[in-house]
Amino acid sequence: MHSFVRGGLLAATSLSFFALTTPSQAADGADAAAAAAAAATAADSAAAVAPADAQIDDGDPSRGEVIIVTARRRQETAQAVPLAISVIKADSIESTGNFNVVKLQQVAPTLQVYSSNPRNTSVNIRGLGVPFGLTSDGFEQGVGIYVDDVYNSRVAAATFDFLDVQQVEVLRGPQGTLYGKNTTAGAISITTNQPTFDFEGRAELTLGNLNLKQAKAAVSGPISDTLAARVAIASTSRRGTIYNVATRRWINEQDNIGVRGQLLFQPNDDLSITVSGDFSKQDPYGFGTSFVRVGRTQRALSRQYDALVAAVNAANPGRNYAVPSRNVYDRLTDIDAPLQAGNEIGGASLRVKWKLGAGTLTAISAWRYWDWKPQNDRDFSGLSVVSASNNPSQQNQYSQEFRYNYEGDKVNFVVGLFGFRQRIDTQGLERQGSDASRWSLTGAQAADASILSGLTANNTQWLKSSSAALYGQLSYKLTDKLTIQPGLRINYDKKEGYYSRVVTTGAGVVISCTPAPASGSVLAAQCGVYQPQTTSPAASKWNLSYDLNLNYKVARDVLVYATYAKSFKTLGINQNGLPLTTANVPDLTASTVKPESVNHFEIGLKAQFWDRRATFNLSAFLTEIKDFQATVNGGQFGTVRGYLANAEKVRSQGIEADFKIRPSDRLTAYVNGAYTDAKYARFTNAPCPPELSGGTFYAAGVTSDLSQAGVAGALSPRSCDISGQTLPGVSKWSFAYGAEVNVPARLLDKDGQVYFGVDGNYRSAWNSNASPSIYTRVDGYALTNFRVGFRGDGVDVFGWVRNAFDVNYIDLLQVAPGNTGLIAGTAGDQRTWGGTIKFSF
Template structure:
């Protein structure tokens, strides 16, 4: 059974319980080993045992197993409000994608989920520089700047109830997922960590007391290989286990003619082990340990275009490239050809251990979630994006550790008054080492032939070997109390109110020093070199607390028609710049920008959820208005000549308003179609001192008013659609899946330069297969079936020369999948 329910959309594919298809990724371990997982299972399954916990709720489809002949939508159970509820009765906008649909659509990571959820946007130049936004809010990290460790994401990312503090987690592949919920708007009154824009709540499949197993092997273009598998079953009458693994490998899709090695390969593997202890019907503990590793020759970008600036001709790309006799391998980004000479590679991993205990007592269920997680990061890239030795190395090896403890009490069953109350504690430490080293072409490209008022000649080797090293240390302590209560005023009208108080302490230490390079013989040359790179050292502290909350009214108009109106206020604590500070006119750090103010989000929303025609159709719609004050953003310091340094700042006011609607219909038994649309109008309502777009930049530090302009990285229109079909034939069944997603054009850079606009695009995926009566399945899949050319993100080259780069979407990939389950 396969479903997607969105606040708005709910999809169910009418297949029998064996019709799970799988996502495609790329493999780094022996695929045969994963295929052998199915053989670990005993052929004699034990009797099923009920598992009644909040964790397992997302796996439940009310009504039990359904056959292909049924024509009514099943209920989808969610835990969006930390208790099991029918998604169609939750007074909030949300999307729910079931694990079977994830498998069926070959969705193996968060980026793939955006093809199924129109309001969710994902951008990632590499795992560290990953940004998730909901309705255009949540993160302003763009490919032009590094992720700032001192800034919290506005979109919370939760896996099995554990908050993942670093956005890089969202870049990893996932496997064996029961359900993904996208929750829109502030979520502080129910979730442990406060988030202002929304939350992604992922639930993995839990251990079972019946034996089951799954194994899959896929092969496609670019030597794409993926193996996935899981096995689950009882250890005793009270203990069950589950072991899941995925491995993925793919050759590079960018041809680096300078080295003869294809770039942007994929290589990842992940493993997850679980134990479920269930000594009684009222008490259980689920222990989860996981590890994910990503090692690849990636992640780089291609030439997109050259934009004009107001800088002198000698500082523009055409002159600089001509000075060195350089030409890009191709000026068409979809040729996917580069000629970069610098190092390239990503080595990152993350993992952790958590324990979730549910204890049913007389007044409800007590849930305790204890977790430790870590994230290691190291990568190098040719940050000048040319075949010239301008920047020899840039990387920021870092380590993150987090500890969290949450305890909640939630009422059980249907009552006139229901509630959730909880306490949350969170500690985090991130240490880093920012490293940059320049090469023999750096002086000519970044400074020029002369410098200073007296036009002092610049030696060509002035920056050769000149670099930066340092240490960063960022620490967070966060504590919160939260609660929400629902009161049924009359049988058809329910009022909800929730409050949260959050207290946070943050400390940041940043220290860098310069080294190397030939001796500078004059003050003009010294100043020129310091203008490229200068050591900085500072410490900063931020301490704040805030009350946030939400309220709504929900009305069961008739059977199958549900309406609601809500108000929510979110709070995100202040941030600390951990990537260095912009320099003032005296080339000194502007310490006033070390700490940025808290962000406050106010959202109003109305919605209607319906299930007409005897539940053969689900149609939901909502409208929203969001106002954000002191929006925390990563701003680019255009005065920097060597590197477009990203630092944190506050945008006085941002607003987003829009309408979202989804519909799913069972046309005939076995045939389901769905469609979703999101329209969002995001604006910088008050932004008088924003960064200047490329076409207005000069050699002088300047600010430009962006008031009234559209919010960056937010497509005004996003449309998704899909079709699923299953038909019984002699000896088995045929199944078909297709999904398509279109997004209108938008600006991919916060400066809103006309040269950084990303054009509208469409992405279509499809698969067709045959399932034999014995359970073996064979399928053919296509990712980017129409071979659409589109950009995932854009970057302005360091040095403000006018060069624009981007990450092209993957080309069409066609492959085959073989799977079996027991």
Template sequence: STAPDATGEAGRLGPAQAAGGDIVVTARRRSESAQAVPIALSVIGGKALAETGTYNVGRLTQLQPSLQFYSTNPRNSAANIRGLGAPFGLTNDGIEQGVGIYVDQVYYSRIASATFDFTDTERIEVLRGPQGTLYGKNTTAGAINIVTRKPSFTPEARVELTGGNYDFFQGKASVSGPLIDDKLAIRLSTSITTRRGTIYNTRLNEYQNSQDNQSFRGQLFWQATPRLDVTLYGDFNHQDPKCCVQYYVRTGSTERPLNRQYAALAAAQGYQVPSTNAFDRVEDLDAVPRAKQKIGGTSLVANLDLGFATVTSVTAWRFWDWVPNSDRDYIGLPVTTVSANTSQQQQESQEVRLASNGKHAIDYVVGAFYFHQNVDTQGRQVQGPAASAYLLNPTSADGRNPAVLNGLTATTPNGLRNTSAALFGKLTWHATDRLQIAPGIRINYDQKTGYYNSVVTTGTGAVLNCSLAAQAVTVVRDQCGVLSPQTYDPRFHNWNVSGDVTVAYLVAPDIHAYATFARSYKSGGINLSGLPLDVNNQPFLSTATVKPEKVNHFELGLKTQFLDRRATLNLAGFWTDIYDYQATVTNGQLGLLRGYLANAEHVRTRGLEADSAFRPTDRLSLYGNGAYTDAKYVRFDGAPCPPELSGGTTVAAGQTPSPAGTPGGFSPASCDISGQVLPGVSKWAFSYGAEYDLPARVAGLDGQVYVGYDGSYRSRFSSNPSASAYTYVDGYALSNFRLGFRSSDRWNVFGWVRNAFGKNYYEVLAIQSGSTGLVVGQPGDPRTYGATISRTF
């Protein structure tokens, strides 16, 4: 469904980057030229995905400056656009993402379930800004629309093999053709990705943060009648890497007593990390990491052409099984020996749309969407023999007694039942040949019910009782301060109406301008990671639910092509206010690793974006994309404090908090972080590149020799929900090169090097629980290199 660009491949890097291509997209649920769609969007074609090594969502960020993706493991992943989408930090199943992930029109409810390798992908459309009047669910920040290649009645096959350092291997293959001429066609595709880990564990004598992914996808296309077609999809993905580890980066002073900060705690047990330079890529975590996933599902998409309009039905069922293991104390001491939230998730969805055909005075898309999701999780956290000395006062009797916390176990079954339904529609009124006015509306209902039941047992197997009377015993009080039982059954339901209006004007044949206002809602939610406790050790039920986000969004855009469409420049400016922003708040319990969610009163993100490209000759193409994003908390006065203001005695009436980083000082109960930056958002981000080719004849084959470069830059960003001097990730630039030969009979052979200059950078930083001052991180990939050979038949 795309028109070839000047290189003969559909949408190499999209309309802005292709510089002359007329890319057809389905961003507005009908086929249109990307340059004419009044939405800030970027398109990446399958060829670009292959040549730039962009084989999963995480790698898209190097091509898309406005997209942020952060992951400490597949479950704890977040995809944000313009700084919005999901709270920064550990995942909470009770809320949903604000960036909708769609694969062949099917909504994926968890970003984790979209961490598969791209297989047989035709293009990816990244839509920025609210899209709720066009898409079934949760697109208040934008949408990532992944379109795979369709079955063909002309027999074809594709094979791609890649090898590289760190024992990297990736193999992809697909085949398509008719089963019954002009009636039934099939497409089968598969991929395998393996790579040795880039981090060496000196204790377990193995490399970690490896890759081990396999996937299979099948499609069956039936042209039932000239007006009715039906496509049956099925896919299965299996991943079982030794992943994902975070380890020592640095320390920073907190307000905990010195003997309870990291340096003293480690020294007291004779512990020393293998290296204090994270880029030595060695660590000694004592828990075997695991990130096993099974992802799959099936869907049925039917299109019925009524002449004046087309009815589309999308029926889908999907599952995601998650079996993890993590070392959540981040060091080689057996403090927390098990931290795992094994989870099974299933979803069913049904969408029906009616979209007008052709161009009329009024075009329209109207639809209904239903979604149901079941999540069942078996949480388990176990404290080890080093926990007493590390988590309790090391000078106390309990701190000197390993048996107090050794074997203390929290078993926490919890779950979610999530139902959503919506009616949505978008009209486009062609007021004149140049002017379009497009209003949209969405009526949405959400219902969430959950359960959370944490039972704590001691090392002797006794069930822990944390009543006030029981805590009169010092040992019980210390155990309850680390892991405390709690049970609650959160409930949430809500109706809301949202809408938008876009005015688009054709200034000249290749100059399109538009303005958009949108009022949208991101579904409210429930907390499924434990709640803060009152003085009677009972959960604060008022924190069990999270209110919906309310979004006011303004955008101006200009899409231009000139110099005989050899040059493209697309601009967008946006201002988005979010009220009741869903934020991560730290739980005060010492040993509890997961925070809970709360609403920040007001958040604002605003910025400018530019996508540009230039093809000065048929041999040379250039592109440059940039984003300036100013994302801040406008008002959040009950926020968690950063580590330098945490860990001390909570101030009482009449007391003054101590200066930041004062050991044994007084800490505020909460902090006002109004005016501070949102986490995970670089103020400046760019992607840029070039490719040059020359005609050549190699091994008897005619084609082109080409050299390509793709670069990206992101300025520094905060890696903590409340900005901390200790957890800023420094800005970094990455450079990737490739040199290859494309033949006219569909061979493509190239060598590549990524992060060519060996830049040391962190993907994320985090802090160890307990206000110890330890900062841990996950380094980005080092320099990698290899070669790829592909053939289309």
């Protein structure tokens, strides 16, 4: 704790100094004060851009802009909300090219998003949220994603392009009282533009290198005096960033389309009924990886990557296999399995808002679906080790929420009921290829391709999940300056799952591994790769979340607050196959995982000065989670997708600072920074990293020699104590910055502004494996973007360059199965450039 205090003070001093002395270095910005400027840009991503007064109508233009948020399920100014919140306005999203959730981390430093494809996307805040690694249906996310108050239960179901978005609110820290059971790290609330009774419209076209084409359009207006409609459509396509020499085409492309329609019925000022429907489809050719490196494991040297490639080549004269490049930044691959990433998302909702006395009753009924159609290459190479790895899924979810918001002079409160039902069906297939025997077997069996070639695991699984909750939050003014805010949520969850794996040989013969086959037999070799399994886990759990916030208005535009929150993430079910015991049979004790239990402490300052031309927010937090749900992978082909396990405790603590300044209508600048220390406080039975894996296990009860990391042929620990090591995906230091300057100009008979903007972000090094490895360390990097353009009444035209200095950086590293030492990954986008034109009326 003392080291944290010292580190926290250092972080606070550094962030404050950086924020207060270098706004001219920051980027992106223009939150225009005047409507004609329409210059709201990524500057709004600073966690504070609104006055601290609770009254929404306190919008004196001489004292800065007012940003309205709904973080506490009611409309209020951002600076009045006593929690850490980043508000990213629509123009910020568009001008910085952050057109989906995956890109938001470029403007919100404590948000981490990592994706190997839409389904396998991790969205974390402060290092917490989704278990890092390949996704299992049986766990819940820890960052709740909401679109117009509708909960999206799967991260994959929220990877659509932003469509006619008004703003995005990133709420940092547990939000269990108002946002539900699975918001232990925070929530992302996306608000779309609503139908209007004034006719309006907008259109946008972007063209760029890599054959980028993006078009957006929206139109809104009245149908009658009481009925209004809004329709929006968007399309994005872009050539891939990795060239596959095996298929002679680019992969990891973008091919997205989306449409949203809304009807608003408003017979009077007290009642509004909104019906919404949306559909989006992503059908890119991808996703794949490139060779990054080989890291020495404890497997016998003859069974590690380079020796295995040599053995395959020796057994196939004239083949001479080699990866097309050992430099990931050459952006080449030779993966030979078919690739597909079809992702279809849609749904409908009905929202009724009815003013009752001093409050408002809101009812939200929603249905959403998700259809995932993938094809992957899970050996990450041009060799046919795993010839197919496909896990298509279909999800349907239904949710119903009722809540009542009361607003008074001294008392505000929210009470609500929430119900949720979900079903996910998955039909998995994984098949071994013609090189699998050489890769996975030894002796004479390694030379017999027929043993494993065509060996197929067909997986059938489903998950039923039900949830119900009663919640409430009270805000009571003890004095004009001091407010107390307690909250409570009672939640019930029930999960039922089914998993069945049927294994067939290349000849189509179903195999059984019970009783255990004779050692050294063909059947034993096959069972060592895929074992038939059938499990039907079921569990239910009551949980209680609560929080207490005290906030004090030191001055008109200065608010300090302190929060304690007790939250949880519901129990999980392993749905992708269980790990094997020392007897080489599925470990049924791993069928379910315990709920996470969260204790969270936070203090913060939200301040504006210089007539609200400057905003400075500071927060310090400490979050401890018992029974943290981690995705782990023991390197076996049979559990190639990983499985869930509980780490005894993790801890995330840090300091966040946000600073924004707008001295005049001609200049806006901001800088946001975060110091995050996120670690496994205690994880004594974790899978070992690749450098301590692959060898014969130590005998049970024998103390392992951890000094033999990367020594071929050394004995391997059965598990590793990784207590004190950093959580995956977390950078200790992260910054986002931006600035925009403009001058009056006239173009094509239009009065307006010529503007120049710069924005960027920096992240320090992080690790890309659940058990941190020396082979999966990702170096820190800084990205810088520029834009220059003209905006006037109803038009905005600008050119842009992203990653202007063509920095090489890694998006994600992955450890190939089998403990061969192969590390594959994806390089981040190279320099891109293009132009955008926007019209509005």
